[in-house]
């Protein structure tokens with residue numbers, strides 16, 4: 001008893017002193033030189049609004065090596081660069097998976113890495129998809145050499161729905177050393193069989209020798225319909241913890257069942273329109289660092305942006321138990337859900353009772369008000385605390401696309417500590433020039449992630465057709481955040497030391513300066529003190545403006561001109577006309593509009 005009380009007092013004290021403040025955010029601006037160029041901006045599904053393009057990032061279990069994966073700016077070839085986890089500088093030579101078309105997930109090992117990507121199958125492959133449509137594939141590299149490669153779709157993977165391909169790889173890769181398994185969760189389309197032309201998602205497991213494992217109750221070839229959002233986290237055994245955002249009206253924790261059925265847990269009611277549900281897992285470029293295990297506990301935490309939900313009606317097409325809702329708000333606020341284990345929600349599920357007015361009463365809100373919130377991610381500081389982050393859009397325009405993102409004035413990247421119950425600890429800190437654009441990983445007592453240092457605005461669309469003005473960069477920045485008093489003497493000490501050493505100039509840079517010619521003329525710039533405020537700790541290197549800032553002006557087609565109707569080549573009618581019956585294994589298989597990265601549909605509608 002005495003011990004227990006002491007523990008309680010200690011942890012209360014810790015949570016008081018552990019609140020985040022701006023001095024705890026360290027940056028390593030432009031620390032990583034890339035050997036190839038990278039386009040950090042990706043068009044969102046349907047809207048063409050700007051998203052950060054993901055650069056998967058992972059650190060090895062021994063903490064000695066980190067890896068960053070990025071898609072070549074030509075959109076063909078995924079490069080994997082080893083990174084020093086204390087200086088965030090490049091180590092060794094870049095590995096290139098030349099056929100890769102998306103950096104879809106990365107796991108770091110003590111002796112190498114595994115990459116989830118998608119690529120065309122070799123020509124002449126029997127039953128390969130036509131037109132070189134890429135198929136998901138897992139690569140393992142050991143000490144710089146490929147040790148195995150395992151197709152996760154195509155003719156090698158049995159599926160009652162037909163052979164599967166991933167024209168865009170929206171998904172994630174995780175690894176469990178306890179289970180000796182990689183798990184990959186990704187969006188697929190069938191190119192043969194009953195589901196031909198339709199979109200769903202698949203979960204595949206591969207063992208340490210690169211052998212695909214078909215695990216009953218875990219492997220899935222057709223789970224959620226038109227999934228525009230995946231959240232996936234390892235567990236000590238299969239099935240791993242999985243979530244999907246489907247096109248029928250809900251977000252599911254589907255560790256149990258891998259589908260969109262009520263043997264899973266309905267975490268949220270979301271209005272769905274044109275196949276999307278508000279980009280809860282980030283949409284294009286998203287689907288990472290949103291579902292996170294809290295240290296060695298059995299708990300998981302999930303954070304997402306939502307419009308809230310009202311007015312539950314029956315989803316006629318799916319049938320009893322499935323619902324539709326209207327959005328409560330036009331803008332999205334940040335919410336958090338806690339799971340006591342990989343299959344169990346803490347608190348109530350989202351309601352499925354027809355006629356319910358408040359269809360979001362189960363939600364634990366982190367933010368409130370009229371601003372929009374996007375690019376939501378979560379990471380854990382061990383078992384007791386987690387970090388949530390989001391980008392805020394003030395005065396958002398949200399009524400152009402009802403279930404997609406919003407546009408408006410970028411009002412900072414926010415970092416909020418929460419405890420293991422999801423309750424807010426202290427106030428959020430706010431940065432105008434640090435973004436989250438790749439996996440948030442634990443390095444010592446810190447949480448670190450990659451981003452591209454550039455001016456960020458969320459008020460327009462990506463200019464898709466004028467490739468000459470594409471934004472590219474050859475530098476990746478990193479940021480880390482720690483809780484105060486959480487071992488700053490150990491790993492974070494060396495981190496901030498090398499940050500100041502690496503930035504040798506003297507001028508202080510602001511967010512705006514970070515991408516302009518005048519900042520570059522001043523050469524290397526830096527703060528002196530590693531422990532100052534956010535603006536002080538940001539430094540700018542001469543080459544920073546490799547990231548050109550032509551995006552905003554380069555968009556000739558105003559968003560107004562892209563009306564919802566002409567933006568829809570696959571009309572809602574066309575979607576419902578081709579909807580599928582329930583699949584053979586009883587999972588609801590539904591059809592989907594294509595979650596492309598804007599190359600097909602979006603480009604077509606920009607040209608109207």
Ligand SMILES: *[C@@H]1O[C@H](CO)[C@@H](O)[C@H](O)[C@H]1NC(C)=O
Nearest residue numbers: 271272273324325326327402
């Ligand atoms: C989503 O909300 C819109 C606008 O409020 C509504 O017109 C639409 O019917 C809703 N979608 C569903 C599937 O109920």
Ligand SMILES: *[C@@H]1O[C@H](CO)[C@@H](O)[C@H](O)[C@H]1NC(C)=O
Nearest residue numbers: 392410411412413430431432
């Ligand atoms: C966060 O920073 C941005 C950009 O500097 C600013 O516009 C915004 O008002 C800040 N938000 C808060 C809540 O302090």
